[in-house]
Amino acid sequence: MVVQAREGLLTDTARILVATAVPAERDAVARGLHDSGPAIDVVAVGVGPAAAAAGTATALTKAALAGHPYTLVVSAGIGGGFTAPPGAVLIADAITAADLGAETPEGFVPVTELGFGTVTHRPPASLVRDIAARTGATVGTVLTVSTVTGTADRAALLAQRHPGAVAEAMEGFGVAEAAAAHGVPVAEIRTVSNAVGPRDRAAWRIGDALAALTDAFGKAAPVLESWKNT
Numbered sequence: 001m002v003v004q005a006r007e008g009l010l011t012d013t014a015r016i017l018v019a020t021a022v023p024a025e026r027d028a029v030a031r032g033l034h035d036s037g038p039a040i041d042v043v044a045v046g047v048g049p050a051a052a053a054a055g056t057a058t059a060l061t062k063a064a065l066a067g068h069p070y071t072l073v074v075s076a077g078i079g080g081g082f083t084a085p086p087g088a089v090l091i092a093d094a095i096t097a098a099d100l101g102a103e104t105p106e107g108f109v110p111v112t113e114l115g116f117g118t119v120t121h122r123p124p125a126s127l128v129r130d131i132a133a134r135t136g137a138t139v140g141t142v143l144t145v146s147t148v149t150g151t152a153d154r155a156a157l158l159a160q161r162h163p164g165a166v167a168e169a170m171e172g173f174g175v176a177e178a179a180a181a182h183g184v185p186v187a188e189i190r191t192v193s194n195a196v197g198p199r200d201r202a203a204w205r206i207g208d209a210l211a212a213l214t215d216a217f218g219k220a221a222p223v224l225e226s227w228k229n230t
């Protein structure tokens with residue numbers, strides 16, 4: 001289901017697709033957009049990089065075939081923070097697939113070093129800068145994982161392997177792959193619900209993270225709507 005911030009005819013060429021994993025995140029983003037124009041659609045595409053890629057690609061293709069292609073895609077939702085506390089807002093300057101590769105006796109080797117594909121997508125620097133300035137978000141790498149980190153050892157390994165990582169989540173790289181296939185720029189905005197580390201689901205502050213997501217999109221909406229890919 002697509003939630004439009006407001007019904008109406010588009011008067012500008014900017015069209016933004018925000019892809020969340022679950023409906024609770026979609027609705028939190030949409031609440032923040034209630035004062036925005038009709039250029040931003042929010043869709044829940046499912047949990048994990050594969051669902052995110054398929055759902056985002058479908059939405060991009062439908063819009064293109066309808067003659068109203070999206071000009072920007074944003075992966076959004078809650079996530080695990082490496083050091084940032086619950087409720088903090090994070091924006092990716094790199095969207096990295098943390099576990100796309102091969103284990104070898106010498107350690108993990110990313111697919112790029114095996115001669116395949118991509119492991120990192122880089123959002124436009126001007127967009128990252130402007131959203132960070134508007135929302136107070138911390139800028140850094142957001143990792144995409146297929147398995148939520150559940151031990152201190154794994155958290156330390158990821159932090160060592162990705163020194164710029166501020167968060168992990170499960171969809172950004174899939175959303176970014178779909179956007180890249182359509183030639184559309186991508187961004188990722190996360191709010192922290194839990195610490196990356198030993199599993200303690202009872203300690204997740206989902207309400208705080210969803211409230212922060214609403215607030216962040218309320219502030220970011222004018223930036224998203226006016227940003228131009230130059």
Ligand SMILES: O=C(O)c1cccc(C(=O)CC[C@H]2O[C@@H](n3cnc4c(=O)[nH]cnc43)[C@H](O)[C@@H]2O)c1
Pocket residue numbers: 021022024025046047048077078079080081145147148149168169170171193194195196206
């Ligand atoms: O139970 C709820 O009410 C609820 C509301 C909103 C979202 C959820 C989720 O469980 C969303 C799963 C989603 O969250 C991301 N996430 C959050 N923390 C982490 C983490 O530490 N490591 C990886 N991913 C995380 C992830 O993108 C999931 O898709 C529940």
